[in-house]
Amino acid sequence: MEHLNPGGLGLSPSSTGVGQEIYSLSERLFPICRSITGDGVRRTLDILSEQVDLERHEVPTGTQVFDWTVPQEWNIRSASITGPDGQTVVDFADSNLHVVNYSMPFKGTLPLDELRRHIHTLPEQPGLIPYRTSYYAPTWGFCVAHDRVAKMPEGLYRVEIDAELKDGCLTYGEYLHRGHTEREFLLSAHICHPSLANDNCSGLALLATLARSLKARKTRYSYRFLFAPGTIGALAWLSRNEDRTYLIDHGLVLSCLGDAGSPAYKRSRRGDAFIDRAMAYVLGGEAGAKLMDFSPYGYDERQYCSPGFNLPVGMFQRSVHGTFPEYHTSADNLDFIRPEHLEDSFRILTEVIDIVEEDWTPLNLFPKGEPQLGKRGLYAALGGQKSSGATSMSLLWVLNLADGQHSLLAMAERSGLPFWELAAAAKLLLDHGLLAAAL
Numbered sequence: 028m029e030h031l032n033p034g035g036l037g038l039s040p041s042s043t044g045v046g047q048e049i050y051s052l053s054e055r056l057f058p059i060c061r062s063i064t065g066d067g068v069r070r071t072l073d074i075l076s077e078q079v080d081l082e083r084h085e086v087p088t089g090t091q092v093f094d095w096t097v098p099q100e101w102n103i104r105s106a107s108i109t110g111p112d113g114q115t116v117v118d119f120a121d122s123n124l125h126v127v128n129y130s131m132p133f134k135g136t137l138p139l140d141e142l143r144r145h146i147h148t149l150p151e152q153p154g155l156i157p158y159r160t161s162y163y164a165p166t167w168g169f170c171v172a173h174d175r176v177a178k179m180p181e182g183l184y185r186v187e188i189d190a191e192l193k194d195g196c197l198t199y200g201e202y203l204h205r206g207h208t209e210r211e212f213l214l215s216a217h218i219c220h221p222s223l224a225n226d227n228c229s230g231l232a233l234l235a236t237l238a239r240s241l242k243a244r245k246t247r248y249s250y251r252f253l254f255a256p257g258t259i260g261a262l263a264w265l266s267r268n269e270d271r272t273y274l275i276d277h278g279l280v281l282s283c284l285g286d287a288g289s290p291a292y293k294r295s296r297r298g299d300a301f302i303d304r305a306m307a308y309v310l311g312g313e314a315g316a317k318l319m320d321f322s323p324y325g326y327d328e329r330q331y332c333s334p335g336f337n338l339p340v341g342m343f344q345r346s347v348h349g350t351f352p353e354y355h356t357s358a359d360n361l362d363f364i365r366p367e368h369l370e371d372s373f374r375i376l377t378e379v380i381d382i383v384e385e386d387w388t389p390l391n392l393f394p395k396g397e398p399q400l401g402k403r404g405l406y407a408a409l410g411g412q413k414s415s416g417a418t419s420m421s422l423l424w425v426l427n428l429a430d431g432q433h434s435l436l437a438m439a440e441r442s443g444l445p446f447w448e449l450a451a452a453a454k455l456l457l458d459h460g461l462l463a464a465a466l
């Protein structure tokens with residue numbers, strides 16, 4: 028807990044009830060059938076817009092975004108499989124995972140062995156419905172619990188998928204919190220998954236709540252919140268904003284933020300960006316936290332960190348995608364995420380934002396020898412008086428490292444002292460004319 032900002036310089040670390048708020052928002056997002064296009068994304072943006080006024084963008088089918096093309100828009104009304112006895116065996120109304128996301132429409136009657144070729148199951152997790160997509164390869168299909176398929180008798184099955192693929196748009200939403208400078212902190216979450224709570228109702232709800240919480244705060248950086256479909260949505264945003272990506276100083280992709288796993292951070296492709304160091308610093312105070320190097324597999328950091336952009340964007344999550352048994356199954360439901368974990372993720376993000384906001388690089392104006400602290404009334408602080416938040420060690424470290432090459436974060440890394448203790452010491456020394464801000 029030593030990393031908590033004791034000076035209350037930033038967002039309240041004890042944001043009471045924020046975890047429950049994020050959870051309640053996740054609950055509202057959960058039932059919606061989202062995909063990379065379609066009305067599910069728009070309905071989701073409607074709900075998120077209650078937190079902050081999102082700017083909505085519609086990118087028409089056929090639009091070229093780098094090497095990709097915006098596909099036709101997909102919407103689905105209903106889908107079912109009816110057995111030989113006339114009973115409904117599978118119903119989209121029970122779970123939107125039941126239909127392959129982006130499935131083509133289909134209507135017909137076919138024998139079980141033929142139908143099976145269009146049914147995806149998880150033999151290793153026979154009670155769960157898998158999540159499958161087919162965005163760019165036209166096909167139709169269902170996803171069903173293995174146990175249920177095993178009980179289906181031979182015979183003819185009536186199948187109906189009332190879906191629609193037609194020219195339309197890809198939709199994404201963004202919100203910009205303007206700071207003192209144009210330099211940006213990009214926060215991005217994918218909005219394309221249907222009823223999966225951790226991946227990524229948790230990220231969407233947390234990000235919208237964070238955006239709302241920043242509204243009342245004057246910040247140095249501008250904060251851009253992006254809610255876009257995975258891959259194609261991030262590419263659409265990048266292609267429309269290519270000329271301003273140079274403004275992005277820090278970025279995070281957010282997903283899977285509500286489960287009981289320890290926090291995990293994947294570094295940007297650069298590996299040594301400020302965000303990489305700030306996340307490593309904050310997670311250094313968290314039990315069981317994981318730090319991983321960049322790899323070109325995961326979420327939209329793959330696009331932001333592609334070599335043509337190479338942006339300082341890392342990924343923050345709890346349990347690492349693809350490694351927990353609930354991942355991409357019907358077990359990633361509202362029981363899998365908890366308000367306390369969402370709150371913990373929110374707190375970590377606010378701490379990182381606090382560091383991004385409050386970091387600066389001091390320059391010692393009396394660098395030859397140690398300046399005499401006693402005659403400036405700083406002797407008490409040096410003697411260990413803590414009312415300022417500065418300790419003797421933090422004063423000594425700041426004076427020593429204030430060569431214009433070390434920001435407060437670098438001082439924290441090198442000294443092992445808490446960032447906020449060093450920040451308090453630097454403020455005290457600045458107020459007493461011993462430091463200036465390095466250019």
Ligand code: ZN
Nearest residue numbers: 220226348355
């Ligand atoms: Zn996913």
